[in-house]
Amino acid sequence: MSTTSSLVSCPICDKLVPEWYVSDHMDRECKGASSSQDRAAPNASKSPPPPPSSAGNKRTMFMASPSSRQKSGTPSIMFPSIKKARPSFDSNSEPSAVTSPAPLAQQRSHSGLSETADSVKRIQNTKLPLAERLRPLTLDSFVGQSELVGPGGILRILIESDRMSSCIFWGGPGLGKTTLARIIAHRTSAAFKEMSAVTQNTVDVKKAIEEAGNLNRLINKRTIVFLDEIHRFNKAQQDIFLPYLERGQIVLIGATTENPSFKLNSALLSRCRVFRLEALSEKDIASIAVRAAQLKQQDLGLEVLGLDDTIAKYISSISNGDARVAINVVDLAMNSLQAGANLDLDCVRRALQRTHVTYGEDEHYDLISALHKSVRGSDDNAALYWLGRMLQGGDDPMYVARRLVRMASEDIGLADNSALPLAMATLQACQAIGMPECDTILAHCVVYLARAPKSVESYKAFKNVKAFVAAENPWPVPMHIRNAPTRMMQRMGYGDGYKYNPDYEEPVEQEYLPEAIRSHSFFDKPE
Known part of the structure; x- marks a missing residue:
């Protein structure tokens, strides 16, 4: 019985060869970058020798149909950077004389666009979201996280020296996690695979890791796998990385908005360095908002003036350290301008109207901790503020009410025995009428508990x-x-x-x- 083999693209010259013959092709006849004629007609040149055969298992020569050639000729989505890292060739030398790999800067230029040209092309693409067009491609244009990527920062040193090891980028949305990963993709000589745990699963990860192992064996090239939203994989799914990290088959870079201590298993954390990204300062946000306004003014054919200082400061003060929020506010506000109108604070405020607030799991626990400690400290003003933050963020009022029952016994206790019955009545009332009416009941209980005398004797x-x-x-x-x-x-x-x-x-x-x-x-x- 005979079997067939599929065509694959040579990682060095891009020529289509049978899968079983890739290694022999690279050792015996690879001539560097193939011509368009080679790619268009892979069988026109010297055919590869027949595969080895045995009495028990004969394999026939692969005869590629036009459809299979077209399919195999499509560049692999796994290693889009292979062409960037292809060795350079002297046009005056013999085609078969392969030179040594070019320096990293030259390798990046072989993609057809330099980093600067690529950035300009992307900025001019008005079909992309404004935040994507403004995404920096170099560390020098990256805003914020100066302790990590500023002069002497550990992450900057690792990126510039191309010695990235497995790590986790942890921080809220709009702080630059994905941007840093793409900067690494531009700077590294390794193959780079970008994935998302939202749209891909462990089957996709296994395929990527398998291809990384093949690339490492064939041309001794390492692979960096970037997995966005890594916390979306449960702890059992995260185990898939462990054996490959252990033997260095891949370098993993994960990005998460959730606390890795809670969302990632300890075995994976022990093999990765966690980099915490802090919220951007108001000065950083203001500078990003100004750049966004300048680009948007250029798109609209307006005079490029940037933003008034008052508007820039206002946007930075309400963006909660999130660059994407600031850019989107500028985008929406300027899109809503009538012909000949100027951007003012009222227009920005209308653009900023929110139907929700950002509220992650980490913030949930931080806020309930702040509420509890404010009640314990008898600060009724602060306690009301934290209650408002929780309810506005969409927290379950029943959860808040149950925590108030605990506070009534733990912190007020024997000092005021009516606190516990009031907290229980609050729980029952919230269960009976729900939001939004029960917010006043919760506020009543919070203020009472904050003002009540405190005793932790029984606790x-x-x-x-x-x-x-x-x-x-x-x-x-x-x-x-x-x-x-x-x-x-x-x-x-x-x-x-x-x-x-x-x-x-x-x-x-x-x-x-x-x-x-x-x-x-x-x-x-x-x-």
Whole structure:
């Protein structure tokens, strides 16, 4: 029975050859960059020798149909940077004389566009979103994160020296995670594969890793895999990277808006360096907004003036450190201008009207922590603010109400025994009427708890109990306070000597703790 083999593109000369013959082709006859004639008619030149055969498994020569040639001639989406890194050739030398790989800057220029020309072309493409057109391609044009990519920054050193190791970019939206990855793609001599956990799955990842291994074996070229929104892969799916990171088959760069400590498994984190990207300063946001306005004015055929300082400062103050928000506000505001009108604050405010606020899982826990600590600190003003932030962010009012029940017992406790019933009534009321009407009920309870006197006596005492129980032996219950529901248990001495307190007018002296810990007080500070 005979089998066939598909055509693949040689990673050096781009010539189509049978898959089984790639290695021999590169060793014996690869002549560097192939001509368009070679690619158009792969069988017109000298045919490769027939594949090895054996008595048990004969393989026939591959005869490529026009459709298969067309399919195989399509560049692989896995390694778009292979052509960029193709070795340079001297046009005056023999075609078969392969020169040594060109320097990194030359390799990038072989893509047909230099970084500067590529950036200009992208900026002029008005079909792209404004934020995409303004995305920088070099570290010098990157705004923000000066500790990482500024002079002497560790990330800048790794990128410029082309020695990137596996890492995670962690930060909110619009801080430059994807931009940094694409800068690395332009600077590195490695193959670069950009993927997203939103649209791709572990099957796609396995294919990318397999191709990376093939490229490494064939031409000793490493591969960087960039996985955006890596937290969308669950912890079991993340395990797919571990063996390949362990043996260096790929370099992984992940980007996430969620806390890696919660969303990534510990085995993956131990193999990656986490870089935290901070919110951009108002000065950085203002400079980005000015650049966006200048480009938009150019698109609209207006005089390129940038932004008034007052407008730029306003946009930067409400963008929450997110460059994309600032760019989108400028874009929408200027698109809504009537002919001959100038951009003013009212126009910007209309463009900024929000139907939601950015609210990630990290911020959820940060805000409830801020609310709890404000109540504990008796700051009713701050507590109301954090409550408003949570409700505006779309947090579940029932979750907030349950946390208030906890605060009523943990922080107010014995100092005001009416706090707990009020918190429980708040929980029931929120369950009964829901949002938006229950926001006032929550505010009522928050202010009451913040102003109430505080006592953590019972809370701390029970913490001491839990610690003591975990560390000590499980002491048996004293016989005199054990229950004796049967005659056999009574004969065994259960309940002997117990004094029933209501039968005595005077205070009853009776021990309730095991003899070994009788003198221990859980209301005292632990030693």
